[in-house]
Amino acid sequence: MSSERGRTTSSAVLVYVILLVSVQVFLITVAVEAFQSDNEPVAWATAIVSVVLAASAALFLRYLRP
DSSP states (O other): HHHHHHHHHHHHHHHHHHHHHHHHHHHHHEEEEEEHOOHHHHHHHHHHHHHHHHHHHHHHHHOOOO
């Protein structure tokens, strides 16, 4: 029973990581486009959020390691 619960938790964390990385890729695209169009406030805001998401994904992945 404990092994099955651990597997379910690991699967849930993996889904969160995939979602976070997907949103991060979108935010990086928006940030680059904003930098190219000289919209610096949007570019910096999306870049900061992207860094926060990267840190969150790294923490979740660290949770998955034995």
